[in-house]
Amino acid sequence: xxxxxxxxxxxxxxxxxxxxxxxxxxxxxxxxxxxxxxxxxxxxxxxxxxxxxxxxxxxxxxxxxxxxxxxxxxxxxxxxxxxxxxxxxxxxxxxxxxxxxxxxxxxxxxxxxxxxxxxxxxxxxxxxxxxxxxxxxxxxxxxxxxxxxxxxxxxxxxxxxxxxxxxxxxxxxxxxxxxxxxxxxxxxxxxxxxxxxxxxxxxxxxxxxxxxxxxxxxxxxxxxxxxxxxxxxxxxxxxxxxxxxxxxxxxxxxxxxxxxxxxxxxxxxxxxxxxxxxxxxxxxxxxxxxxxxxxxxxxxxxxxxxxxxxxxxxxxxxxxxxxxxxxxxxxxxxxxxxxxxxxxxxxxxxxxxxxxxxxxxxxxxxxxxxxxxxxxxxxxxxxxxxxxxxxxxxxxxxxxxxxxxxxxxxxxxxxxxxxxxxxxxxxxxxxxxxxxxxxxxxxxxxxxxxxxxxxxxxxxxxxxxxxxxxxxxxxxxxxxxxxxxxx
Amino acid sequence: xxxxxxxxxxxxxxxxxxxxxxxxxxxxxxxxxxxxxxxxxxxxxxxxxxxxxxxxxxxxxxxxxxxxxxxxxxxxxxxxxxxxxxxxxxxxxxxxxxxxxxxxxxxxxxxxxxxxxxxxxxxxxxxxxxxxxxxxxxxxxxxxxxxxxxxxxxxxxxxxxxxxxxxxxxxxxxxxxxxxxxxxxxxxxxxxxxxxxxxxxxxxxxxxxxxxxxxxxxxxxxxxxxxxxxxxxxxxxxxxxxxxxxxxxxxxxxxxxxxxxxxxxxxxxxxxxxxxxxxxxxxxxxxxxxxxxxxxxxxxxxxxxxxxxxxxxxxxxxxxxxxxxxxxxxxxxxxxxxxxxxxxxxxxxxxxxxxxxxxxxxxxxxxxxxxxxxxxxxxxxxxxxxxxxxxxxxxxxxxxxxxxxxxxxxxxxxxxxxxxxxxxxxxxxxxxxxxxxxxxxxxxxxxxxxxxxxxxxxxxxxxxxxxxxxxxxxxxxxxxxxxxxxxxx
Numbered sequence: 001x002x003x004x005x006x007x008x009x010x011x012x013x014x015x016x017x018x019x020x021x022x023x024x025x026x027x028x029x030x031x032x033x034x035x036x037x038x039x040x041x042x043x044x045x046x047x048x049x050x051x052x053x054x055x056x057x058x059x060x061x062x063x064x065x066x067x068x069x070x071x072x073x074x075x076x077x078x079x080x081x082x083x084x085x086x087x088x089x090x091x092x093x094x095x096x097x098x099x100x101x102x103x104x105x106x107x108x109x110x111x112x113x114x115x116x117x118x119x120x121x122x123x124x125x126x127x128x129x130x131x132x133x134x135x136x137x138x139x140x141x142x143x144x145x146x147x148x149x150x151x152x153x154x155x156x157x158x159x160x161x162x163x164x165x166x167x168x169x170x171x172x173x174x175x176x177x178x179x180x181x182x183x184x185x186x187x188x189x190x191x192x193x194x195x196x197x198x199x200x201x202x203x204x205x206x207x208x209x210x211x212x213x214x215x216x217x218x219x220x221x222x223x224x225x226x227x228x229x230x231x232x233x234x235x236x237x238x239x240x241x242x243x244x245x246x247x248x249x250x251x252x253x254x255x256x257x258x259x260x261x262x263x264x265x266x267x268x269x270x271x272x273x274x275x276x277x278x279x280x281x282x283x284x285x286x287x288x289x290x291x292x293x294x295x296x297x298x299x300x301x302x303x304x305x306x307x308x309x310x311x312x313x314x315x316x317x318x319x320x321x322x323x324x325x326x327x328x329x330x331x332x333x334x335x336x337x338x339x340x341x342x343x344x345x346x347x348x349x350x351x352x353x354x355x356x357x358x359x360x361x362x363x364x365x366x367x368x369x370x371x372x373x374x375x376x377x378x379x380x381x382x383x384x385x386x387x388x389x390x391x392x393x394x395x396x397x398x399x400x401x402x403x404x405x406x407x408x409x410x411x412x413x414x415x416x417x418x419x420x421x422x423x424x425x426x427x428x429x430x431x432x433x434x435x436x437x438x439x440x441x442x443x444x445x446x447x448x449x450x451x452x453x454x455x456x457x458x459x460x461x462x463x464x465x466x467x468x469x470x471x472x473x474x475x476x477x478x479x480x481x482x483x484x485x486x487x
Numbered sequence: 488x489x490x491x492x493x494x495x496x497x498x499x500x501x502x503x504x505x506x507x508x509x510x511x512x513x514x515x516x517x518x519x520x521x522x523x524x525x526x527x528x529x530x531x532x533x534x535x536x537x538x539x540x541x542x543x544x545x546x547x548x549x550x551x552x553x554x555x556x557x558x559x560x561x562x563x564x565x566x567x568x569x570x571x572x573x574x575x576x577x578x579x580x581x582x583x584x585x586x587x588x589x590x591x592x593x594x595x596x597x598x599x600x601x602x603x604x605x606x607x608x609x610x611x612x613x614x615x616x617x618x619x620x621x622x623x624x625x626x627x628x629x630x631x632x633x634x635x636x637x638x639x640x641x642x643x644x645x646x647x648x649x650x651x652x653x654x655x656x657x658x659x660x661x662x663x664x665x666x667x668x669x670x671x672x673x674x675x676x677x678x679x680x681x682x683x684x685x686x687x688x689x690x691x692x693x694x695x696x697x698x699x700x701x702x703x704x705x706x707x708x709x710x711x712x713x714x715x716x717x718x719x720x721x722x723x724x725x726x727x728x729x730x731x732x733x734x735x736x737x738x739x740x741x742x743x744x745x746x747x748x749x750x751x752x753x754x755x756x757x758x759x760x761x762x763x764x765x766x767x768x769x770x771x772x773x774x775x776x777x778x779x780x781x782x783x784x785x786x787x788x789x790x791x792x793x794x795x796x797x798x799x800x801x802x803x804x805x806x807x808x809x810x811x812x813x814x815x816x817x818x819x820x821x822x823x824x825x826x827x828x829x830x831x832x833x834x835x836x837x838x839x840x841x842x843x844x845x846x847x848x849x850x851x852x853x854x855x856x857x858x859x860x861x862x863x864x865x866x867x868x869x870x871x872x873x874x875x876x877x878x879x880x881x882x883x884x885x886x887x888x889x890x891x892x893x894x895x896x897x898x899x900x901x902x903x904x905x906x907x908x909x910x911x912x913x914x915x916x917x918x919x920x921x922x923x924x925x926x927x928x929x930x931x932x933x934x935x936x937x938x939x940x941x942x943x944x945x946x947x948x949x950x951x952x953x954x955x956x957x958x959x960x961x962x963x964x965x966x967x968x969x970x971x972x973x974x975x976x
Contacts, residue, residue: 328539
């Protein structure tokens with residue numbers, strides 16, 4: 001079975017359950033594809049750990065005690081801490097760090113039977129939109145290796161696109177699941193803030209960070225999301241006390257009567273014409289499936305950039321204080337006193353973007369500036385959330401582009417942080433409001449790079465988003481297309 | 488309020504910040520144990536170590552203790568309070584920030600009342616907020632390096648902040664003792680000052696009467712009542728000297744050195760850090776429903792001030808007595824048992840505040856270690872009340888009860904009557920027998936009788952003495968007086 005790597009999560013789960021293939025065979029196949037670390041997608045692998053997990057899965061399948069995703073491989077963004085693999089968060093400051101516990105998301109997916117292939121490259125502490133901020137090198141886009149895969153879950157997206165794994169986890173603070181999914185032509189969903197436990201996610205911006213699955217199809221994302229979400233009240237105080245759902249249960253629902261909100265602000269001047277035409281085509285296809293388009297307004301879309309780039313760095317500046325060389329991670333070698341040790345350790349081991357955000361964050365929280373920046377940003381954040389509620393009184397889901405362009409060339413924006421920040425404009429609003437959002441591939445742009453369409457739902461409406469995406473994917477096969485060399 | 492006591496013409500102004508360590512078994516945001524004295528870093532879990540990916544989860548027990556304090560001090564308990572991060576770098580602060588409450592604390596307002604001598608004082612509270620303690624830096628045992636012990640990191644604290652209402656070191660200490668009494672009474676803190684469970688910071692300033700508040704200096708970590716008074720007295724003298732010498736006081740944090748008896752500045756306001764407080768995004772606002780408050784209230788023991796009010800209304804005690812007897816739960820229980828046994832509340836109060844307290848202090852005993860049980864003291868007071876023995880004789884019985892070896896009979900109220908009998912202290916209430924003695928004494932002292940009849944009332948004393956002596960102290964002095972006057976009149 002040489003085409004195992006083209007099978008979906010759903011297909012692999014069924015084949016494993018029916019004993020058409022063993023978990024060890026599946027794991028071996030993917031480990032072989034990962035050899036040489038294509039696209040620099042992985043940061044840590046261990047065939048011993050992976051095969052041991054696969055053997056355990058085979059034993060469970062034989063005994064009839066298999067979990068719903070028993071034996072299906074997955075790889076985790078290096079933001080999730082893991083016992084069996086190193087966790088670096090893409091940073092030198094956590095080089096070789098080994099967590100004594102697994103993130104809740106990781107252990108839930110293990111409990112569902114998934115076999116871990118390794119840890120995936122990402123922007124340092126998930127700060128970036130191109131995966132060029134990893135201390136362990138950039139990740140290349142499987143569709144064109146001279147281009148970025150998007151970020152910060154760039155390793156995750158590239159690994160799925162290149163068929164190195166059928167499924168991955170990602171984290172999304174301002175678009176870090178949706179944007180790389182769009183750039184690599186795969187499907188990814190960021191659930192409602194609080195749906196997936198943050199316990200064991202190396203924190204970037206606590207009020208925004210949210211875990212989610214990335215795979216090739218909405219159907220697979222629904223299976224993964226069902227396995228990873230649910231209350232974790234004893235470990236994460238921001239975990240929602242809402243019973244977990246089977247997100248697959250409404251996938252087959254027809255789209256008859258669906259009202260899709262089209263925010264005018266998402267289709268303005270900054271949107272590249274090739275992206276726009278792919279989105280327009282997808283919207284027409286959704287209409288033929290029974291949906292109607294409703295114009296809506298999200299008037300503070302532009303403000304989401306300054307609001308996000310105040311709140312996220314503010315929280316990050318505090319969250320990253322624990323990396324001080326005292327307890328774990330990197331410590332500078334030569335220092336004369338305590339202040340010198342802090343300064344040297346953090347100067348040496350944090351990358352430029354991380355330092356920049358710590359500086360911005362410290363500044364906006366400083367005495368005398370707090371009210372003008374942080375407090376003001378929080379007020380506008382609430383208004384942005386209110387705007388969405390206004391919009392959802394007129395529509396069921398909101399659709400638009402994930403990013404203004406397709407994936408750019410490596411190095412193109414690496415010296416221009418502002419250009420990177422501006423490219424987040426369409427993903428930031430849902431993050432700030434804590435709403436679920438997803439990306440699904442809807443075609444290709446002028447340079448042959450994938451275009452992703454974003455769907456945003458109201459709180460806890462993940463199943464609806466997945467239903468819309470799945471109905472689209474039943475009719476339009478962009479998600480089945482593989483980059484050259486990957487098939 | 489009476490005029491403030493002045494020191495060299497200056498009024499002393501003191502406010503307190505007290506860190507009370509809450510008596511929860513586990514930490515405020517993790518499940519690690521709070522027990523004192525374990526090997527370094529054996530009671531620090533992943534959350535306390537701030538390992539990547541860990542998150543705080545509120546310990547409800549700590550919140551309930553804050554509610555209890557608020558109820559005890561008549562404070563407003565905020566329906567919604569907010570945890571904030573206080574950001575600063577220090578090796579014993581694992582996260583690089585302390586989780587505390589800043590803009591909206593859980594306990595707001597309230598007051599602490601106590602007697603300073605005969606004068607009732609009331610100190611207003613600003614707030615009490617929940618926060619986590621830091622770890623400890625150990626500088627001794629590591630040559631050229633510091634050790635970090637994170638066992639204490641994450642221990643729940645309630646920081647209780649007063650208005651600058653105190654006007655002397657004595658008043659400050661009395662406040663601290665009263666607060667200490669309350670937190671141990673309601674059981675939210677073990678009150679162990681040596682182990683740091685009750686740490687006071689005193690904000691001290693001086694001013695000329697009527698002037699606006701002077702610049703304050705904060706004396707940190709006063710962990711005994713004795714040092715508290717010494718430190719404040721020294722600080723007050725030092726500040727007055729500075730001002731008298733024409734030097735302005737700089738706002739500063741100071742430490743008291745018990746060896747030298749002096750305070751010394753650790754840091755001044757110029758190097759005060761910008762803590763970049765902001766609401767902790769890992770913790771939603773702390774919401775306390777009225778139902779929760781009422782449930783806590785219904786489970787709380789009677790509060791000292793409520794009990795004191797009851798002692799006034801139920802037993803007719805003066806307020807001073809009621810406040811004194813409610814110094815501790817055990818003392819109050821001892822009083823109530825004694826009063827019940829004898830039916831003489833005021834007498835019981837007098838005995839407990841007088842004879843019993845004197846002996847307790849002399850022998851350095853706690854109320855729970857007394858050799859005289861409440862039932863015995865009650866039995867003894869009953870014998871005074873029914874004129875079986877005199878108050879004076881009762882003191883002899885009390886003394887006899889006190890040093891007795893503990894035996895199976897110890898504590899039995901019947902011992903009181905046994906001792907009265909065996910010591911022969913029963914009062915002579917038989918008027919006939921007493922008259923015989925009086926007649927004998929009158930016959931033997933004609934001079935005194937003559938002087939008394941001539942108008943010298945003092946001569947009566949010369950007659951009472953010999954009568955008491957002849958009765959071996961058993962005569963009832965009131966009865967002796969009455970009979971004498973009748974016979975001489």
